[in-house]
Amino acid sequence: MSGGRIATVFAICTSLLLGNLALPQGLSYTPVPSGFDFPADERVLLDAVSRGDEEQLRTHAWTVFAGLTQKTRQNDPNSEAVWETWYTGDEVFSAETGVQKGLRSLKRDLVAPRQFSPHGGAHLKAAGESQLSSTLFNQELKDHTRSEKLQLHRTLKAINDGWPAQTPVENRKVKDYPRGAMSLKLVWMPVAKNGMTAIPTWDEMPVTDVAGAFPPSSWKRRVAVDPSRSSVPEGELTDLPGFPGSRVVPLTAFHHFKLDAEQAARFGRDEGDYAVLVGMHYTTKEIPNWFWATFWWHDRPNDGPYAADRLDDTKIRGPWRNYLMDIAYDMDLPKETNGTPNAVFNPWLEAHFENGVNSNCMTCHQRAIWTEPDATFLPITRGAAPANDPIFRNSTKVDFLWSLPLEGNN
Numbered sequence: 001m002s003g004g005r006i007a008t009v010f011a012i013c014t015s016l017l018l019g020n021l022a023l024p025q026g027l028s029y030t031p032v033p034s035g036f037d038f039p040a041d042e043r044v045l046l047d048a049v050s051r052g053d054e055e056q057l058r059t060h061a062w063t064v065f066a067g068l069t070q071k072t073r074q075n076d077p078n079s080e081a082v083w084e085t086w087y088t089g090d091e092v093f094s095a096e097t098g099v100q101k102g103l104r105s106l107k108r109d110l111v112a113p114r115q116f117s118p119h120g121g122a123h124l125k126a127a128g129e130s131q132l133s134s135t136l137f138n139q140e141l142k143d144h145t146r147s148e149k150l151q152l153h154r155t156l157k158a159i160n161d162g163w164p165a166q167t168p169v170e171n172r173k174v175k176d177y178p179r180g181a182m183s184l185k186l187v188w189m190p191v192a193k194n195g196m197t198a199i200p201t202w203d204e205m206p207v208t209d210v211a212g213a214f215p216p217s218s219w220k221r222r223v224a225v226d227p228s229r230s231s232v233p234e235g236e237l238t239d240l241p242g243f244p245g246s247r248v249v250p251l252t253a254f255h256h257f258k259l260d261a262e263q264a265a266r267f268g269r270d271e272g273d274y275a276v277l278v279g280m281h282y283t284t285k286e287i288p289n290w291f292w293a294t295f296w297w298h299d300r301p302n303d304g305p306y307a308a309d310r311l312d313d314t315k316i317r318g319p320w321r322n323y324l325m326d327i328a329y330d331m332d333l334p335k336e337t338n339g340t341p342n343a344v345f346n347p348w349l350e351a352h353f354e355n356g357v358n359s360n361c362m363t364c365h366q367r368a369i370w371t372e373p374d375a376t377f378l379p380i381t382r383g384a385a386p387a388n389d390p391i392f393r394n395s396t397k398v399d400f401l402w403s404l405p406l407e408g409n410n
Contacts, residue, residue, distance in 0.1 A: 027072075029139055030085040032182075036067025039180050039286045046287055049329050058309040061293040061327045066315040068184075068282065069255075081255070083184055086136040089407040093151040108257065108275075109134055131216075131348065132188040132267065132275055135403065140180035148175055150404055156370040160396040169387050173397035174370075174404075177285045183403060187279035187348040190259070191251060193272045196224040198240045201299060202347035204357075211358075214351040223299050227251040227274060249299055251276070255319050279348030280323070281361070283400070290400045292328040292361040294346040328361040331384040341383035355380040368402045371395035 032038040037060055048056040073079035088109045137145075149155040156174075163172050191197040200216035201223055222243040226232060229250050236248040254276035264271045280295045299322070301307055306324035310316060328344040336343055343358055350356035359380040366385050371394060385391075398404040 027080065027085045029087070030072050030082045031139060032064065032067040032082060033070055036070075037063040038067055038182075039284065042179065042287060045291065045329075049287065052334055054334070055309055057327055057329055058325070059311075061291070061325060062309055062311050062316065064282070064284070065293065065295070065320070065323075065325070066311050069316065069320045083136060086138055086184065087142045089135050089137070089403070092137045092142045092145055093403070093407040095152060108263070131278075132190065134186045134188070135407070136184040136186070137403075138180070138182045140178050141183055144175075144177050144181060145404075150174060150398075151407075156396065156398075156404065157372065160370055160372070160394075163396070169392045169397075172392070172395070174399055176288075177399050177401070179285050181285040183283055183401065185281040185349070186277060187346070188275040189278050190267065190269050191225050191227060191256070191274040191276050193227055193258075193270065193274065196226055196238060196240065196248070198222040198243065198246070199225055199276070199278065199297075202296060202351070204347075211355055213354050214347070214357055216348065216351075219347075222246045224248045225251055225254070225276065247299055253299070253319055253322055254278070254297060279346050281346060281349070283361070283365070285399075287329070289329075289331075289362055290365065292344065292365075293325055294327075294344065294361065295323040295325050296347055297322055298324050331360055331362045331366065331382070343382055350380070353378070353380060358382055362400075365400040365402060367391050368398050368400050368404070369395035370398050370405050 040060055045057070045060065048060075068083040069081050071079040072082060072085060090109060145151050159174060160172075189199055191199070199222060200219040201221045202216075202219055203221055204214070222240050224238045224240055224246045226248055227250075230252045232248050232250050237245045238248050240246045251274060256274045256276040259267070259269055259271065259273050259275055261271045263269075263275075264273060276297075278297045281292070283290045283292050301322045301324055304324070306326055310321070310325075313321060326344050328342065330342060332341040334342055341363075342360055344361050345351060345356055345359045347357075350359045360382045363381050363383060363385060367381075367389065369391055
């Protein structure tokens with residue numbers, strides 16, 4: 001038997017022993033390719049931040065997005081995107097010491113969204129809504145987490161218990177992650193394999209003078225997703241319950257995949273139904289406070305300020321051109337038109353919650369801590385958190401990553 005065949009058989013047998021069959025065409029972790037400005041020069045980014053150069057910072061965010069969404073096999077239309085080869089929360093935060101390496105099967109670990117519930121609290125879910133969520137992490141974030149054993153409750157407890165009483169808040173923190181670390185949070189909606197499925201569409205700007213929650217069930221417009229066609233004539237409309245004259249869009253307008261039997265059963269769907277990607281965050285440690293970009297699907301993706309600076313279709317292709325984007329690189333700047341701190345949020349996540357449209361990604365994650373008893377990062381805030389914020393009392397900062405207390409082995 002040839003060396004190549006032996007290696008293939010070995011990989012399959014190893015995967016079977018691990019209880020996770022990886023076929024020869026199984027996944028191998030793929031980083032953001034070279035040429036997509038990741039990680040960028042820290043000095044260049046910080047200079048752009050200091051100048052408030054939105055165009056440069058947005059261009060950088062779109063460039064990284066382009067890298068994430070490249071196909072791992074360029075000539076294969078069914079190839080997964082780069083980010084789909086990344087590590088699940090189970091792979092990063094498992095308490096086990098022997099985590100599988102090399103070829104892995106494509107995993108889509110979907111859960112009900114746990115945004116704003118980092119310690120296993122109740123999921124907030126409006127009637128009639130059925131969002132699905134997943135998180136993924138790159139190699140640098142995984143390696144640092146596991147080398148420092150930050151996935152373990154006992155490690156974080158020992159760090160937190162070890163601070164002398166007078167330790168300043170700014171010094172009570174875990175070891176910083178490397179500049180190449182990145183994490184993703186993804187939001188999906190189910191689409192029936194037959195007929196039209198209504199998907200809410202967010203048309204509002206940040207409403208910084210308005211209080212309240214704005215879950216998708218309250219949004220004013222729907223599109224009708226048709227899974228039977230790969231293209232739909234421009235301007236085709238249909239009547240959805242409560243939403244007459246809704247625009248029809250094909251399934252191919254979204255990044256999507258089919259639900260397998262286990263996924264379908266878990267979420268009360270039919271096998272062969274689809275999950276379509278409606279929202280996505282990524283955050284990178286390229287600057288000390290991390291760089292934040294958030295994306296959401298829209299049927300008019302070339303309109304408005306959130307479409308600005310998108311790269312051309314040689315870099316961002318296919319359904320990925322249908323996502324709008326906002327970025328956060330400062331907790332206060334640029335100021336909103338009413339002079340208040342910057343508001344940056346994803347409508348599929350933060351808008352669910354009271355005052356969520358007045359939130360800022362960085363402010364929330366600046367308050368990411370490990371403590372006992374469990375902490376909460378509600379209520380929603382904007383602007384830099386004060387050093388005497390009660391959340392920091394008797395706690396350890398976890399480098400902007402709520403994933404540590406959320407997904408670790410608690």
